Amino acid sequence: MIEILLVFAAAIALGWPLGLYLARVMRGDASRLDVVFDPLERLAYRALGTDPRRGMSWKGYARAFVVSNVVLGALVWLQFMTQAWLPLNPDGAPNMRWDLALHTMVSFLTNTNQQHYSGQAQLSYLSQMVGIVGLQVITPMMGLAMVVATLRGLFGGRDAQARHADGERAPTQVPIERDLGNYWVDLTRATLRFMLPLCLVWSVLLTSQGVPATLERGPTVTPIDASAELKQQHIPLGPVAPMVAVKQLGTNGGGWYGPNSAMPLENPTPFSNALEVLAIVLIPVAVTFMAGRFVRRRRFAALVFGSMLLMSVASTGLGVWSEGHSASAHDIALMEGKEVRFGADASALWATLTTQTSNGSVDAMHDSLAPLTGGIAIVDMLVNAIWGGIGCGLMQFLVYLLLAVFLAGLMTGRTPELFGRKIEAPEVRLLALLILLQPIVVLGFTAIALSFPSITANSNPGFHGVSQVFYEYVSAFANNGSGFEGLGDGTYWWNLSCTLVLILGRYPALIVPLAIAGQMARKKVAPESAGTLHVETPTFALTLVAVIVILTVLQFMPALVLGPVAEHLSLAVS
Amino acid sequence: MNHSPSHLDDRASWRAAFVLAAIVLVGYGFLYSLAGTALGRVLFPHAATGSLVEQGGKVVGSALVAQPFADARYFSPRPSAANYDPMAASGSNQARSNPDLRKRLDDALAAVAAREGVAREAVPGDLVTESGGGLDPHVSPAAARLQVARVAKARGLAEADVAALVERHIERRQFGLFGAPRVNVLELNLALDARAR
Known part of the structure; x- marks a missing residue:
């Protein structure tokens, strides 16, 4: 129990200064570290062919985001399909089949890291170091860049301050697009000044606990007991620690080894487990503090942080109770899928935090969790804004915020506005599109897959079989990546259907809010009056949480009842 | 003041996308992995090798x-x-x-x-x-x-x-x-x- 409190305390104590630092990085403030980073960045900008002083409109920003994703994706896809012919492949991983390579590429490009393969056997060292780690470093920074540009838009664009200083009068609908920042500059600064240094620290800390860091092939040993069935045991090693560091810190979740952080080589000690679970929430927590400092509104940070903390504590508390402190704790199967060195509490803590944050790494097999714990994990992914993925979590939160403001406006009969800018029909139409996309995609694909039992390849019968399929699509759409892994998911059906769901879960969720912010940036700012709805208050925060719960959880209630709830009740009866 | 649209750089830059991909795959992927591996090996040789x-x-x-x-x-x-x-x-x-x-x-x-x-x-x-x-x-x-x-x-x-x-x-x-x-x-x-x- 003390372990859980420590992780939360450390996440907040470290997340706060990190968030403030990140805000300075994203605002482009001068810093003492400029001596180190300025020359590197100048070199990068020259190679990229971008003028760091020139910004982009929301359209230019979104276009740069899409184009950079297309190119990166194509190159990595190619690498996975040809890895057997490339160097650094000591364990002899074969070329990936095109559909598995496509799913793997899209899964890492969308910061999801859903894995239909087992890394130690199916990826070469080079594929892991270049394709996998490269995407694991950059995709969270892409999410961060998109939300930073969105925040700029919601406050009138990057040049809003200067404009007001000029005494410019903004007409109702300004004809020109606003400056939301330079995509290439945002990415470069965030990666070099924030992400990579943090990852290196974590990598070394993890190696100190026993996570491998070597380029040599691991040994093949003869087990001591000659009477045992296994005659040869190959110990797979590799440059594991740097990958695990970025996997945990970057809300990625895709592990080096098949069983992820349940594998002792990937997560050797209880302390490495604490480091890794802290890394899951650290940057998502820091981003909430970053947001407040970035827009220079402390109360905004309080709103975001407070609402997320409330939901996080509720979900984690329920998960830990359900797993290790309710009646199911006395089940002889409690340790099935769990590791002795962690125990039930640390496993349940991980299961809830990894689904809240869109990380998706695991240190215990989710299939074998108590049914209600698995259900809580699904709900966390449906909300997808309890901290959430780096950038994406705050983005989803902004979507809920805009919706809550709109609904509150309807209820009180006021024109809904956020930070002085009106939310009108075009914006609400875009919001509705986003909100409806989730049930259509997730429930639609779940229904199709369940209608053809031959394609689902369930490892478990009954209600849990329903949960397995539902979990897979919820996880794909939330860009989470964890799974009820018993699913036989290395097939054309699973690879291709999940690829589509991954794309639908990532790109609209990042581009649509940016478009809304681009429109809002051009609107006239109405001065605050007695009639203004104040969103940065506890009352509104509770309204917001209620909107989130009602919107996301209730529309999926039938599916949740058919899966985890029914399984829980069937266990209670038998 | 220079707030005209021409101040914004909205080109779809394929060049930037390819250069970024190179930086990501070689720099953030390969070189970062090498750096982490080297640091780990030097500081904790036993733990780093399994x-x-x-x-x-x-x-x-x-x-x-x-x-x-x-x-x-x-x-x-x-x-x-x-x-x-x-x-x-x-x-x-x-x-x-x-x-x-x-x-x-x-x-x-x-x-x-x-x-x-x-x-x-x-x-x-x-x-x-x-x-x-x-x-x-x-x-x-x-x-x-x-x-x-x-x-x-x-x-x-x-x-x-x-x-x-x-x-x-x-x-x-x-x-x-x-x-x-x-x-x-x-x-x-x-x-x-x-x-x-």
Whole structure:
């Protein structure tokens, strides 16, 4: 129990200064570290062919985001399909089949890291170091860049301050697009000044606990007991620690080894487990503090942080109770899928935090969790804004915020506005599109897959079989990546259907809010009056949480009842 | 003032996209991985290379990978869904409601109870369940203590000596805060073999 409190305390104590630092990085403030980073960045900008002083409109920003994703994706896809012919492949991983390579590429490009393969056997060292780690470093920074540009838009664009200083009068609908920042500059600064240094620290800390860091092939040993069935045991090693560091810190979740952080080589000690679970929430927590400092509104940070903390504590508390402190704790199967060195509490803590944050790494097999714990994990992914993925979590939160403001406006009969800018029909139409996309995609694909039992390849019968399929699509759409892994998911059906769901879960969720912010940036700012709805208050925060719960959880209630709830009740009866 | 649209740079820059891809794959992927690997290797050479354990100067395994032990002279590890093969590492992924899981646990309970000569109720859960990765190198202290009598008998050693060895191999919660108490089965068995020599 003390372990859980420590992780939360450390996440907040470290997340706060990190968030403030990140805000300075994203605002482009001068810093003492400029001596180190300025020359590197100048070199990068020259190679990229971008003028760091020139910004982009929301359209230019979104276009740069899409184009950079297309190119990166194509190159990595190619690498996975040809890895057997490339160097650094000591364990002899074969070329990936095109559909598995496509799913793997899209899964890492969308910061999801859903894995239909087992890394130690199916990826070469080079594929892991270049394709996998490269995407694991950059995709969270892409999410961060998109939300930073969105925040700029919601406050009138990057040049809003200067404009007001000029005494410019903004007409109702300004004809020109606003400056939301330079995509290439945002990415470069965030990666070099924030992400990579943090990852290196974590990598070394993890190696100190026993996570491998070597380029040599691991040994093949003869087990001591000659009477045992296994005659040869190959110990797979590799440059594991740097990958695990970025996997945990970057809300990625895709592990080096098949069983992820349940594998002792990937997560050797209880302390490495604490480091890794802290890394899951650290940057998502820091981003909430970053947001407040970035827009220079402390109360905004309080709103975001407070609402997320409330939901996080509720979900984690329920998960830990359900797993290790309710009646199911006395089940002889409690340790099935769990590791002795962690125990039930640390496993349940991980299961809830990894689904809240869109990380998706695991240190215990989710299939074998108590049914209600698995259900809580699904709900966390449906909300997808309890901290959430780096950038994406705050983005989803902004979507809920805009919706809550709109609904509150309807209820009180006021024109809904956020930070002085009106939310009108075009914006609400875009919001509705986003909100409806989730049930259509997730429930639609779940229904199709369940209608053809031959394609689902369930490892478990009954209600849990329903949960397995539902979990897979919820996880794909939330860009989470964890799974009820018993699913036989290395097939054309699973690879291709999940690829589509991954794309639908990532790109609209990042581009649509940016478009809304681009429109809002051009609107006239109405001065605050007695009639203004104040969103940065506890009352509104509770309204917001209620909107989130009602919107996301209730529309999926039938599916949740058919899966985890029914399984829980069937266990209670038998 | 220069707030005209021409101030914005909205070109779809394929060049920037390709350069970024190169920076990401070579720099953020490959070079970062190399840097992390080099730092780890230099600072923690033993931990960075798989925490390998030796017996008589020969590498016999990793302290972080469970080995199978079938002989009565050795302490048994937890059962493995991967048959202790790290290249096939995996959990069972069976749900609590799965009848196959219930049957397997039932059979394992009966087998362990018979092997150790105790009642089924005395068998700790970790000794019959399969771990998340199938390679859990540890068992709980209770699971190790349960096997003391059988191992001592098979080796012709005094029970008290074996029990003392087990107690010495119990790892406490790390820093008194993290995780659960545990015993590394491979290291315990190697210590047993070392006594015999």
